[in-house]
Amino acid sequence: MGGLIRRHRLRLSVVTPVHVGTGQELSPLDYVIRGERLYVLDQRAFLAALSPADREKLKLAVLEGDLVKIRDQIYQLAREPERYSRAQARVGASVKEQYHDKRDKLGPKLAVYPHLRGGSEWRPLIPGSSLKGAIRTAVLEALVQDKHDLRQRRWSKNDKKAGRKLEAAILGHPPNRFDQDPFADLVVGDVSLPAECTRVLEVRNLDTRTGASSSFFLAYEVVTLEPERTVYLEVGIRERHGVKEGRRPLPSLKEMLEMCRQYYLKRVVREQRMYEQTDQDHAVRWCKLIAEDAGGLASGRGCYLRLGRFSQREYHTLEGVTGSEGAGVTRNLVLHEIQLGDRINRMWTPMGWVYLELVE
Numbered sequence: 001m002g003g004l005i006r007r008h009r010l011r012l013s014v015v016t017p018v019h020v021g022t023g024q025e026l027s028p029l030d031y032v033i034r035g036e037r038l039y040v041l042d043q044r045a046f047l048a049a050l051s052p053a054d055r056e057k058l059k060l061a062v063l064e065g066d067l068v069k070i071r072d073q074i075y076q077l078a079r080e081p082e083r084y085s086r087a088q089a090r091v092g093a094s095v096k097e098q099y100h101d102k103r104d105k106l107g108p109k110l111a112v113y114p115h116l117r118g119g120s121e122w123r124p125l126i127p128g129s130s131l132k133g134a135i136r137t138a139v140l141e142a143l144v145q146d147k148h149d150l151r152q153r154r155w156s157k158n159d160k161k162a163g164r165k166l167e168a169a170i171l172g173h174p175p176n177r178f179d180q181d182p183f184a185d186l187v188v189g190d191v192s193l194p195a196e197c198t199r200v201l202e203v204r205n206l207d208t209r210t211g212a213s214s215s216f217f218l219a220y221e222v223v224t225l226e227p228e229r230t231v232y233l234e235v236g237i238r239e240r241h242g243v244k245e246g247r248r249p250l251p252s253l254k255e256m257l258e259m260c261r262q263y264y265l266k267r268v269v270r271e272q273r274m275y276e277q278t279d280q281d282h283a284v285r286w287c288k289l290i291a292e293d294a295g296g297l298a299s300g301r302g303c304y305l306r307l308g309r310f311s312q313r314e315y316h317t318l319e320g321v322t323g324s325e326g327a328g329v330t331r332n333l334v335l336h337e338i339q340l341g342d343r344i345n346r347m348w349t350p351m352g353w354v355y356l357e358l359v360e
Contacts, residue, residue: 005187005236008253009360012126012191013230015353016286017201017222017334019115019309020130026112028071032078033099038091038112038200038221039081041074046084050077068106075103087114087122092201092337093346095219108217113309115198115221118190124198124223126307126354128188131233134305136183138263139256143170143248172248182250187236194231199224202335204348209329211278220309222334222351232359254300257358261303265294268304271350274331282347283333290353302357309351 031040047055054077061069082088091099095112102108118125147170165175173180200221205214225231237253251259272287294304333348 004239006239007234007236008358010233010235011230011357011359012233013355013357014197014223014225015290015304015355016349016351017199017224017336018126018307018352018354019113019220019222020126020307021220021309022114022116024114026114028099028103028110029074031112032075032081033091033096034078034081036090036096037088038095039078039085040087040114041078041081042084042086046078049080049084068104072104087117089198089200089221090196092199092335094202094335095200098202098217098219110217110219112200112219112221115223119192121195123195124193126191126193126223128190128233130307131191131305131356132183132186132188134307135186135188135256135260138260138305139251140167140170141263142259170248182248185238185250187238189234189236191231191233193223193225194229197223197225197229199337201337203332203351204335206278206280206331206333206348207329208274208278208331211280213333220334224336253358257303257356258300260305260356261294261297261299264304264306265291267306268294268353271331274329275350280333280348283331283350286349286353300358302355305354305356306352307354 026040030043031038033039047058050058058070058073058077061073078084098108099110102110116125116127117123144166161175168175168177168181171182173182178184198221200219203218203220205218207213235253237250250256268287268290272284272291275283275287290304297303332351334351335346336349337346
C-alpha cells in the first residue's frame with residue numbers, strides 16, 4: 001500500500017470487565033471447575049492421561065448416552081485438570097455454586113462463553129480490530145456532523161448496503177473501493193494480556209424499562225485487570241502524499257482520540273440515564289465515574305472506549321443519521337467481585353469499558 005507508517009504507543013487500562021468472544025460455547029463436557037478455577041480440557045490429553053479402567057468407565061457412560069452421567073464421569077476423572085487443560089481462569093462464586101449445584105442435573109446447559117485467546121502462549125487478547133472498530137465508529141460520528149446533505153438524505157434501512165454507502169460518502173470514496181478507505185491507513189495491533197487476567201463471571205440481561213433481570217444463567221470469561229496494571233499497544237498511521245481528490249485524509253491520532261472522548265462521553269451519559277430508571281445503583285455509579293473522568297480529560301491525550309460482546313448496538317453511523325438508534329432497552333451487567341481489604345464486594349457493573357491514553 002506504500003507510505004511511511006508513523007507509530008504511536010498507547011496505554012490501555014480495563015475499567016469494567018470486557019468480553020471478546022470466539023463464537024464457542026463450552027459445556028461441562030469441555031471444562032471442569034475445581035477449587036476457585038475453571039479448566040478448559042484438552043480432550044486428547046485428558047483421555048491419554050486416564051488409566052485403562054477409568055477410560056472404560058467413561059466409554060460406558062458415552063455408550064449409554066446419558067449426558068448427566070458423562071458430565072459426572074468427566075468431573076470425577078479429571079482429578080488433576082491443570083495437567084491437561086489448554087486454558088484456565090479464576091471463577092466467580094456464583095458460577096462455581098451453579099456448576100456444583102446443577103452439574104448432575106439434566107436441564108441446565110451450564111454453558112460458558114470463552115474470551116478470545118491467541119499467540120504461542122495462548123494468552124487472552126483484545127484484538128486490534130475491536131479497538132479499530134470502536135475508534136472508527138466515533139470518528140465517523142464526528143465527521144458526519146458537518147455533512148448536512150448526508151444527514152438530510154433519506155436513507156433506507158431496508159437497503160442492506162445503506163450503511164456502507166453512507167460511510168463511503170462520509171470518507172469520500174466509492175462504496176466498492178475499500179482500498180480507498182482512509183481507515184486502511186490505521187494499523188492497530190492486538191493487545192496480548194497477562195495469563196491470569198480473566199475470570200468467569202455471571203452475566204444478567206436487564207430490562208431498563210421494568211428493572212427486571214433475566215432468570216436464565218449466563219457465564220462469560222471476561223478480562224479484568226487490577227487498577228494498578230496496564231498494558232501497552234502500538235498504533236500506526238500510514239502517511240500518504242497526494243491524497244486522492246474527494247477522499248478524506250485520516251485525522252491525526254490526537255484528533256481521533258478527542259473524537260472518541262466526546263463520542264463515548266455521550267454514550268456513557270446516555271447509559272447512566274437508562275440505569276437511573278432502575279435500582280442498579282452500582283451501574284449508575286460506574287457510569288457517573290467514567291463520565292466525570294472523561295469530561296475532564298485533556299484534549300487528544302486519552303479517551304474511554306467501549307469494546308466487546310456487550311458494548312451494545314448504540315449509534316451505528318446509519319442509525320445516528322436516521323435518528324433510529326439501535327441501543328434498545330436491555331443491557332447486560334456482570335457480577336463483578338472486587339477485593340476490598342478482607343472482604344469481597346460484589347456489584348453488578350456495565351461491561352466493556354476501557355481507558356486508552358497516548359504515551360508517545
